[in-house]
Amino acid sequence: MDQYALWLYEAAGYSRSRIFRLRKAMGEDPSFAEKLYYMTDKDTEDIISNIPDYRGMNRELFKGLALARKKEPAAAQDLLWKKEMEFVSYDEPGFPDRLRNIPDPPYGIYYIGSLPDPALPSLAVVGARKTTPYGREQAGIFCRRLAGCGVQIISGMARGIDGIAGRTALEAGGTSFAVLGCGADICYPPENEDLYSDLAQYGGILSEYPPGTKPVARFFPSRNRIISGLSDALFVVEARLQSGTQITAGSALEQGRDIFALPGRVSDDASAGCISLLRDGAYIAASPDDILEYFFGVQDGEASLAGIVGGASLDLSKKPEGASVRMSERKDKTSGAAEDPGLVQGLSDTARAVYSCLDTSTPKDLEELMTDIKEETGYDLKPQELLSQLTLLCVSGHAGQADAGFYIAKHRLSPM
Amino acid sequence: MFSTVISGAIYGIQSYLVQVETDISDGLPVLSMVGFLSAQVRESGERVRVALKNAGIRIPPSRITVNVSPANIPKYNMILDLPAAAGILSCLGRIPAHSLENVFVAGELGLDGEVKPVRGILAMVEEAAAQGIRLCILPAANAMEGAVAASRFPGMKIAGIGHLSQFMDYLRSGPEERDRIAPPFTADPGRLMQEQAKEQDEYDFANVHGQSGAKRALEIAAAGFHNVFMTGPPGSGKSMLSKCIRGILPPMTLDESMEVSRIYSAAGKLPEERPLIVQRPFQSPHHSVTAPALVGGGRLSSPGILSLAHRGILFLDELPEFGRDTLNLLRQPMEDRQVVISRLSGSCIYPARCLVLATANLCPCGNAPLAKCRCTEREIRRYRAKIPGPIMDRFDICVETPRTGIDVLMNPAREEPSSAVLERVLRARDMQKERFRDGGIFFNAEIGAGEIERYCELGSRQKKLVRQLSESLSLSARAYHRMLRTARTIADLAGSGPILEEHLAEAAAYRTGAWEQL
Numbered sequence A: 001m002d003q004y005a006l007w008l009y010e011a012a013g014y015s016r017s018r019i020f021r022l023r024k025a026m027g028e029d030p031s032f033a034e035k036l037y038y039m040t041d042k043d044t045e046d047i048i049s050n051i052p053d054y055r056g057m058n059r060e061l062f063k064g065l066a067l068a069r070k071k072e073p074a075a076a077q078d079l080l081w082k083k084e085m086e087f088v089s090y091d092e093p094g095f096p097d098r099l100r101n102i103p104d105p106p107y108g109i110y111y112i113g114s115l116p117d118p119a120l121p122s123l124a125v126v127g128a129r130k131t132t133p134y135g136r137e138q139a140g141i142f143c144r145r146l147a148g149c150g151v152q153i154i155s156g157m158a159r160g161i162d163g164i165a166g167r168t169a170l171e172a173g174g175t176s177f178a179v180l181g182c183g184a185d186i187c188y189p190p191e192n193e194d195l196y197s198d199l200a201q202y203g204g205i206l207s208e209y210p211p212g213t214k215p216v217a218r219f220f221p222s223r224n225r226i227i228s229g230l231s232d233a234l235f236v237v238e239a240r241l242q243s244g245t246q247i248t249a250g251s252a253l254e255q256g257r258d259i260f261a262l263p264g265r266v267s268d269d270a271s272a273g274c275i276s277l278l279r280d281g282a283y284i285a286a287s288p289d290d291i292l293e294y295f296f297g298v299q300d301g302e303a304s305l306a307g308i309v310g311g312a313s314l315d316l317s318k319k320p321e322g323a324s325v326r327m328s329e330r331k332d333k334t335s336g337a338a339e340d341p342g343l344v345q346g347l348s349d350t351a352r353a354v355y356s357c358l359d360t361s362t363p364k365d366l367e368e369l370m371t372d373i374k375e376e377t378g379y380d381l382k383p384q385e386l387l388s389q390l391t392l393l394c395v396s397g398h399a400g401q402a403d404a405g406f407y408i409a410k411h412r413l414s415p416m
Numbered sequence B: 001m002f003s004t005v006i007s008g009a010i011y012g013i014q015s016y017l018v019q020v021e022t023d024i025s026d027g028l029p030v031l032s033m034v035g036f037l038s039a040q041v042r043e044s045g046e047r048v049r050v051a052l053k054n055a056g057i058r059i060p061p062s063r064i065t066v067n068v069s070p071a072n073i074p075k076y077n078m079i080l081d082l083p084a085a086a087g088i089l090s091c092l093g094r095i096p097a098h099s100l101e102n103v104f105v106a107g108e109l110g111l112d113g114e115v116k117p118v119r120g121i122l123a124m125v126e127e128a129a130a131q132g133i134r135l136c137i138l139p140a141a142n143a144m145e146g147a148v149a150a151s152r153f154p155g156m157k158i159a160g161i162g163h164l165s166q167f168m169d170y171l172r173s174g175p176e177e178r179d180r181i182a183p184p185f186t187a188d189p190g191r192l193m194q195e196q197a198k199e200q201d202e203y204d205f206a207n208v209h210g211q212s213g214a215k216r217a218l219e220i221a222a223a224g225f226h227n228v229f230m231t232g233p234p235g236s237g238k239s240m241l242s243k244c245i246r247g248i249l250p251p252m253t254l255d256e257s258m259e260v261s262r263i264y265s266a267a268g269k270l271p272e273e274r275p276l277i278v279q280r281p282f283q284s285p286h287h288s289v290t291a292p293a294l295v296g297g298g299r300l301s302s303p304g305i306l307s308l309a310h311r312g313i314l315f316l317d318e319l320p321e322f323g324r325d326t327l328n329l330l331r332q333p334m335e336d337r338q339v340v341i342s343r344l345s346g347s348c349i350y351p352a353r354c355l356v357l358a359t360a361n362l363c364p365c366g367n368a369p370l371a372k373c374r375c376t377e378r379e380i381r382r383y384r385a386k387i388p389g390p391i392m393d394r395f396d397i398c399v400e401t402p403r404t405g406i407d408v409l410m411n412p413a414r415e416e417p418s419s420a421v422l423e424r425v426l427r428a429r430d431m432q433k434e435r436f437r438d439g440g441i442f443f444n445a446e447i448g449a450g451e452i453e454r455y456c457e458l459g460s461r462q463k464k465l466v467r468q469l470s471e472s473l474s475l476s477a478r479a480y481h482r483m484l485r486t487a488r489t490i491a492d493l494a495g496s497g498p499i500l501e502e503h504l505a506e507a508a509a510y511r512t513g514a515w516e517q518l
Helices: A003-011 A016-025 A032-038 A041-049 A055-068 A073-082 A133-148 A161-171 A190-202 A219-229 A244-254 A269-279 A288-296 A322-330 A349-356 A366-377 A383-395 B044-054 B081-091 B121-130 B140-150 B164-172 B175-181 B189-197 B212-224 B238-248 B254-266 B291-295 B324-336 B377-384 B406-410 B418-435 B449-455 B460-472 B477-493 B501-509
Strands: A086-089 A108-113 A122-126 A152-155 A176-180 A204-207 A233-236 A258-261 A399-403 A406-409 B002-011 B014-025 B030-034 B063-069 B103-105 B135-139 B157-161 B228-231 B313-316 B338-343 B346-351 B355-360 B397-400
Touching: A003 A016, A003 A032, A003 A055, A003 A073, A003 A086, A003 A108, A016 A032, A016 A041, A041 A055, A073 A086, A108 A190, A122 A133, A122 A161, A122 A219, A122 A244, A133 A152, A133 A161, A133 A288, A152 A161, A161 A176, A161 A190, A176 A190, A176 A219, A190 A204, A219 A244, A233 A244, A233 A269, A233 A288, A244 A258, A244 A269, A258 A269, A258 A288, A349 A366, A349 A383, A366 A383, A366 B212, A383 A399, A383 B212, A383 B460, A383 B501, B002 B081, B002 B121, B014 B081, B014 B121, B030 B044, B044 B081, B063 B081, B081 B103, B081 B164, B103 B121, B121 B135, B121 B140, B121 B254, B135 B140, B140 B157, B140 B254, B157 B164, B164 B175, B189 B254, B212 B228, B212 B238, B212 B355, B212 B397, B212 B418, B212 B477, B228 B238, B238 B313, B238 B355, B238 B418, B254 B346, B291 B324, B324 B338, B418 B477, B449 B477, B460 B477, B460 B501, B477 B501
Parallel strands: A122 A152, A122 A233, A152 A176, A176 A204, A233 A258, B002 B103, B030 B063, B103 B135, B135 B157, B228 B355, B228 B397, B313 B355
Antiparallel strands: A086 A108, A108 A204, A399 A406, B002 B014, B014 B063, B338 B346
16 A cells, blocks of 8 residues: 555545646656655645646645645554555556556545456446346356356446346355445445455455445446446446446446447336447347357357466467357357256156246246146146146246246256 | 122133122121222222112111122122122012022113123133032123023023012012013024024125135135235235135134133123124224234233134234234234233233234335336335234245236136135045044144144155255245145145145245245
8 A cells, every 4th residue: 555645545635636637747756645745835835836727726735735744644554454444546556457547547446355356357247226037137147157267247236236246256256346336344235235245355345435435326427437447348237228327338438348238128128228238339248158258269169167267368279250150159059048958858747838838037927827828738727736836846946936926937047 | 697699700701700798787887899809890889879779779877898709819800780789688688698599690780770781791601600500690681691601501590680670579589480580591502503604705706706826825724724924916806805715714613602702702792692603703903903902901901803803814904004013912922822911910811813814015006016016125125024024934825916817807707616615625624623633733723843743744755845945945944834734734625644745835835935035
C-alpha cells in the first residue's frame, strides 16, 4: 500500500477527478502523492492555481490538503490493516492493469482478500435482480463451468444473477470477485452474507469507496464500470430493457470490452435486454463453451480443461475452417434439454410421458399437466399418480419446482 | 338447623360436585356465603333472598350461613342460587329434610323465582351419576342436556323445573305426584345422532370443478386427520373446498359426540333442544381474533375456538393475516393436541384434537406465481415469513390450488360426489381403527416421532427411496416424519398394508418446504 496515496485519496474527498487533475498538474509523477504530503502551503497553492478550468474547487482543495497534512498517513494505513483491508492506488504496480486503461479509471481501490490475477482470464457476469428460474439456472451452469476452467468471475454480489454467479463460481472451486457500491466492509445486500464471507476468504471484495460508506443508489452505475473494467469480457445473463444491467453493458462498450449475452424467449421481459444486445452485435452465449472458446480457443472441437490453470492457453491445433463448418459443429451444443436420448433412458413409460409434457421455462401446475399429458400422450393419470411421478422426476434431476405447486423440466445437472 | 344438598361447579371443562351446606342460627340477621367463593358466586345470596320473598317465603331474621364444600377449591364459575334456596327451605322446614338426600340440584334464580339454565350440566350430571346419585333436579332448559348425560345410567331420573314454587311442590310431594308436577326427561342419543346426520350439506365436491390435486389432498387429510395448508390465488376455490371437507369426514361416534358436547356445555354453547353435538364442529375465526379467544383463557378460563373445534375442523383463512403472536400460541396446542390454561388457582386442560385447515395466497398481491404478480422478492419473502416456521412444521399436507381454466369450469362432465370420497375415507378409517386398537391414538396424524417406526414400517426398497428423497429434497427430521405419516394414510386409502414407493413419492409432493423456497 502506498500510504501517501491513501492519505491523498482521503484528503481530496475521495474525488478521483480532483486527484487526477493534481497528478496531471504535477507532470504525472508517480510519487506525486508523497510529494504533496511534504509540500508547503505556498507550493501547493502554486500547483493548484495552475490547474486549468478548475478554479471553483481550488479553495476547497487547498484547505482540504492543508487540513489533511495534520494527519499521519501511517495511522490511516494501520486503521485499514486492522480491518484486514488493503488499498491499491493507480501508480502502484499492484493496481489492476485492466482498470488503468479504461476511460474513467478509479484512483484507488479498497479491497478485502485479493485482487484478480492479471494473468488469468476474467469475465464479468451481470444480470437482473428479479430473475427467472431459467436465468438462475443458466447463470449457475455457466459460472460453474467457466470458473472450473480457471476463468475469474467478477460481479456485484447483488441479489439475483450476481449472487448466483459468485456463489456457483466458488462452489466449483474457482475464484470470484465482487465490486460493491458501498464500503468493502459492508455486506450489501444482507441476504448474501454467506457469499460475502466466502468471497473474503476465497476471492476478493473490492470497492472504490472508503470503508463505512453505506450503499446509495447513485454509487451503483459507477461501480458497474469497475466490474466491466476489471474484466476481459462481459456476460449478460438476463436484463430488462433500460435496466441497470444495460448501463453496465454500455460501460463495457466504452471500455472496448466484448459482450456476451444469453438468449432467452422473445416474450420474456427478462430477456429483452439480452436480445437487444445480440441484435446490436453482442456475441451469443448459448453454452459455456462459447465463452471458453473466446478465452482459450478451440481444441479437438471442444474447449478442454487441461493446462488452463496458470494462464497457459491451449494450442489451437484443430481450428475449424469457415463459418459453415463452425455452424455444424456448434449445432446442439446448447445447455438445454434438447432431445438427448441419454437423459430419458431409465425412466418408466409413465415417467417419460410426464417428463415430455414438462417445459424448461414455463412452470405448469398439476391441472395443466394432467390435461397436457392426456392430450399429448393419452395417459389419463390420477392426481396421486402424477404427483408421485413428479416427485421421482425431481429426485432424479429431470424436473424441479419453480414455485409451490409449479413444475418445470430441468436437464440432468451432472458435470458435462 | 342444618341441611345439605349436592350441586356442581365447573373449572374449565371439568366439573366437580360440591356439597352446599346451609345453617340457620340465632344471631344478627345476615346471609353469609363461604367456601372460597368469588364475588360473583356470592351474589347468589341477593338473588335467593328476593326470589324466596317473591315466592311467598318469609325468612325470619337470623344468621344464615351457606358453605360450599370442599372449601379449599376456589369457585369462580358456579351458580349457587337454587341449591342455596333449597338449603334454606329445608332449614326452615318448608320442604321435608330427607327430600334433598342424595339429590343433585342446580339452577339460577330470577328475582321472580323463575329457574334459569346454567352451564356445564352435561358433565355435572355424568359426575353425579358416577357418584351414585339417582335424582337430578335441573332447570327445565337444561333438562334435555341432563337426559342425554343420564342416558347411560338407567337408574338416574332427570326432573326439569321452571319455577321456585314448582320446585317446592315437587319436593313436598310423593313419587307419583312428582312425575305429574315435573315429568321426567329422557333422551335417546342414538336417535338424536341419526336424525341430525340426515341433514345434507350443501357443499359437495361434485360442485367444485377441477382442483383434483386439492381434492385428493383433502381426501388424505380427512382419512388420517392431517392438518392441511392450501395456497393459491384469490378465487381459486380454497374457501369452497374447505367447506366441502365437512362432507367427507366420517361421522362422530357417540363417545366423540359426548366429548364435544361436554366442551360446548361448559362454554354455554349447547343448544337447548338438541343438547348433543352430532356434526363435527367447523370453527372459522376471522383473522382479527384475539389470542385468548382462539386458544382459550381469559379470566374465567373459558374454552377457546380451538377447543370448540375439538374433533372437528379449525379453518384459518388467510393464515398470514393472523397476528404472529396468535399464531405462535397455536404451536403448543397443535403439537400436544390440548390447551393447558394455567392460573393461580390451578391449571385446566382443554382438549384440542382438531384438523387445522389453513389457506394463504402465495404473495401479498395474491397473484403469484402468475406473471401478473408485481411483488418484489423481498415483499414475497417478508409475506411468507409471517407464518412462523414451527407452525408450518405442523402441517402434514401442503397443497396448491391453481386458478382453474375456463374450459374446466365449463366442462359439463360430472365430478365425483363427496359420498364417493367418504366411502374411501371410511375404509381408511377402519384400517386405522384396527391399527390403533391398543394404542392411545385414533388417527395416523397423531403418530408421534417415537412411534413412526412401529406404525410406518418400510421395506428395503422403500427405505432406499426415502434416503434419495431426503437428500435431493433436503428433508428435515420433521419433514421426514410428516412424509411417513402421510404416506401411511395414502397407503390406507389404497387399501395397502405395506407402504409402497408410489405412496412415499406422493407424500413427498405434499411437503411444506415449497412455501419457504422462492
